[in-house]
Amino acid sequence: MAADFNGLRTTKAALDALLEKLRVITWKGEKAFARVELFVATDLVAALLKLFVTDPRTCLVVFGDKDFDSKVEGTQLNSKQARTVFVLVTDKRIGDDSGALFGTEGNPGAIGLSDLVETEAMGLLLPNPKAIYAAPLHTEILKVTDKDQKNLAGRWACVVTVEINGGLLVHNLGKGPIQ
DSSP states (O other), rough: OOOOOOOOOOOOHHHHHHHHHHTOOOOOTSOOOHHHHHHHHGHHHHHHHHHHHOOOOOEEEEEEEEEEEEEETTEEEEEEEEEEEEEEEEOOOOOOOHHHHHBTTBOOOOHHHHHHHHEEEEEEEEEEEEEEEEEEEEEEEEEEEEOOEEEEEEEEEEEEEEEEEEEEEEEOOOOEEEE
């Protein structure tokens, strides 16, 4: 008995749609992020340190996990899927912690960038049929440090936890109801 994916998008399609929404976000008429990339969680610290050297405003998308809410209905197992994704945004103002976090006239700051993610990249990611949407769950502020745990002045980040929902995975369980 094969699964009928009945509108379930692949995780890669969901991530690609989120990346596209993030790439077109603007701040004061220019692209909000110099770089928007998908990263593997194990590479995150090294990636952050590397990107801080080259790009003032960066957006990294890290896949977290998938959860399913499954229910048996008659002869079918119906599973709704939710994916957790972490969108990490950074702004750099060397020697200016307040400006890096809260922004200045010339830069949005990490909090301003997280506000843009929460408002501009959420909602419908892919339309019907097979619609999926993104919703913000939580935002956390991070102070970026070097390997010796020394604070790096002017280097702040925000992590926006996002849930991507949509689709229904349907499995046929046979001819009779499951009891």
